Amino acid sequence: MRRAGELAAPPQASSSPAQAPTRGRDWATLRRLLPYLWQYKWRVLAALAFMVGAKLANVSVPLLLKNLVDTMSFKPGDPAAVLVVPIGLLVGYGLLRLSTSLFTELRELVFAKATQGAARSIALETFQHLHSLSLRFHLERQTGGMTRDIERGVRGIESLISYSLYSVVPTLTEVALVLGILAVKFDAGFAWITLAALGVYILFTVTVTEWRTKFRREANEFDSAAHTRAIDSLLNYETVKYFNNEGFEARRYDESLERLRKSRLKSQTTLSMLNTGQQLIIAIGLVAMLWRATEGVAQGRMTLGDLVMINAFMIQLYIPLNFLGVLYREIKQSLTDLDKMFVLMEREREVADKAGAPALAGLERPTVRFEHVHFAYEPSRPILHDVSFEIPAGKTVAVVGPSGSGKSTLARLLYRFYDVGIPGSPSVAGGITIAGQDIREVTQASVRRAIGIVPQDTVLFNDTVEYNIAYGRAGASRAEVEAAARAAHIHDFIRSTPKGYDTMVGERGLKLSGGEKQRVAIARTLLKDPPILIFDEATSALDSANERAIQAELESAARNKTTLVIAHRLSTVVHAHEILVMEAGRIIERGTHEALLASGGRYARMWALQQRRGDKIEPQAAIQSLPG
The missing domain is CATH 3.40.50.300 (P-loop containing nucleotide triphosphate hydrolases)
Structure with missing residues (x-):
């Protein structure tokens, strides 16, 4: 048995198979999310169309640059140079860039309702499900950690959709378009170099990120543990003061924070390793492509515009790929967070109504x-x-x-x-x-x-006296609330306070005495009738x-x-x-x-x-x- 004043061992982060979702679990989480998004299927389809339009415009920019460079073979003083080059460069480049930004903004505008709607639906369903679970579950739960899981789950929905639809899918679309152009306009060697570099890059990123996931998961578990301890300590503020245990609580909280700090440092160190490896792969791929293109220009098989186009393609591809590790990690983390919320929703109801049960x-x-x-x-x-x-x-x-x-x-x-x-x-x-x-x-x-009950241990909402009494019957008028308060012999006390029935009772009603709380509970039950x-x-x-x-x-x-x-x-x-x-x-x-x-x-x-x-x-x- 632990002696008084001895620090309790904090919850240990676990990476057991039961806690670490597998790829199968990730796909199951995605399948559960899709029906919520498919309620807005026309918005989803429109967003995908705008995304394709944005990428077509983006890929067209290097093609335009190639044509402009190849046509800039005018002799000095040729009047055509004054007319063609500035107009073509400004209008063509400007329209394509504008189209890319316009399609991107339209995509986000159209899909925002679907994202927020899905997040709202899942959060509401989780909230309703938690209320439907048995008293046994709520007696055993850790409120701080559970609320943190729900908060991260809702945020995970937005992150998952944002990263996948706004980053991963557009990048893959652009990769496919670039590979097609390189294979058609030049020899297949360019496409194979690009594909090989992308393959090595993705394999390296996925492998290292999978390895790093456990550190992020540990960090989240220690974050939830620290949050649980903080909330529990603050909810029991009076007990902490009664036994002069502020220092004890601070040490317990700091122990959780220290474990969280170490876990986050591991995560940051491995992130630096990932970024360095990615940059090395990108540099090798880019050098190989430019070497082949430069050789082609020197041999007369390619034009200077081709070299500019290939360089522009590589820059456009590798800029988003620089963030692939971050995106993959965030998507994995969003899936993990979302899965934790779905696990709450999967918790079976110990007490459930029979199908078709009457009132x-x-x-x-x-x-x-x-x-x-x-x-x-x-x-x-x-x-x-x-x-x-x-x-x-x-x-x-x-x-x-x-x-x-x-x-x-x-x-x-x-x-x-x-x-x-x-x-x-x-x-x-x-x-x-x-x-x-x-x-x-x-x-x-x-x-x-x-049934109406006046419990021995009365807990009130952190709201007004009127709200807590009226909770007995939603929609009750102020006159009915006052009549119930009179019957419970608390009306005179309420009227004597500066704000009357608008007086806030504090968290769990702690601003009221035990007798006052009990009389509010009696009034609430009398109002329910x-x-x-x-x-x-x-x-x-x-x-x-x-x-x-x-x-x-x-x-x-x-x-x-x-x-x-x-x-x-x-x-x-x-x-x-x-x-x-x-x-x-x-x-x-x-x-x-x-x-x-x-x-x-x-x-x-x-x-x-x-x-x-x-x-x-x-x-x-x-x-x-x-x-x-």
Whole structure:
């Protein structure tokens, strides 16, 4: 076990096959991306047409230069030289250059909507999918790293499209055109020299870049790890301050940054090696082409214009090829980043609606039943054992018991954050019904729409008080929000603040006290006004005076609603129609408050102990103090 103050080992970057996408994975990523782009197929086709037009204009420039050089054989003083050379050079060269730029800009203008549209669609689909995943996934996730993966994935879409359509495809098109011209106008030797140089160049670039990819991947992993640590530390700012651990957090963060620095240095060093090798190959190819062309001019087989044209072709080809290593690396990295986001989208939903599942119906006065429910988060640690009870329509059932007895799990199962059952034991499950319908047979959205909850740990959005209360029912008016706030006894406090309902509550609501946050949560649920209510320690953060006032409001809100109350303070559940006493995932007693007191069992002893201690002790302490 790690001692206090000892630095935790940071996540190690891995280059295992499972994490390093293969070429097959790259192609699979491209296939997944294509349908998003093909929604804009006419724009894609138009962009490709403009790209071809730009390259045809670009390739025509050396041809024009050849003709101009070859025709510049006028004698001194010849009036034709004044007329032909300036006009041909300025107009021809200018029009071709203009055409190249015009077609390029039209290509980018036409395709911008497709690029941004695809990025938006994938980002939205990923966001929706993450919300559809189970609570188990969100309890295990690392928010900082996950958001970084999504951010890089969305950026990767734009980079991938930009580099491939705007750089790689045009370069390959231009190479094909140049090779064709060289092979037709001159002997095949020029085409073979060019092709050989390009082949060696591409092979060298791809090989070295594949080798370098692991360093970039490591850098990204350490970047995500550093980001995760920073976000986690900032979200837990108060805890860091409580234990005076600013230095500890800084050391942990710096350790991640140091690993990131070393990984990026490796990446930069190998990039320099790649660039040097590329320049050597280009220089050898260019010298071989010019030597052959110069020899042809000297022997009279070629003109001076041919030499100028070949030189211009080589310059036009090799300038974009200089960036081939960077382009290939960025495309590979974009594919890797995009693949990570697609992996998130491929994460299976643990809790999913059945095909064609109907919405929950009959919610005027619904009855809730737990029938022989077994449940475990992990197979080796069962939480609930054969739990059965009923919450009659319009009645209130309370659950009390020590921490870890399974009380809050009942609320999670009713919300269908998990499905009932023991992993690996499908025959041991049971069921939960609302209005006679198994919640596994209806849509999750309709189940959650029918339930309102005031949780023990209230987390608010970093927005205004009004926004957080109105979140209970989208589209609620200010008057309805204020009515809910009055019912939750927080209206006067809100009005006393300088900005009133426009007051920002801070991240996770940290600008409010625990009691204020809980009253906002109560107001939010009262505004939702669902037929089924869950109060999970709904007044635990309130003082006694406010608790009594709000308890009366909660009892009023629960009137004629099917209500599940989870409580520690037994005085808050004395009016429940039935009280369940849970221990170790089992119901050990049940009945009304009076009947349980009369039976003299666990509940009666818990009650007596809480009364002696001023109704402040939790059942956990009460049970632990009981004999036996």
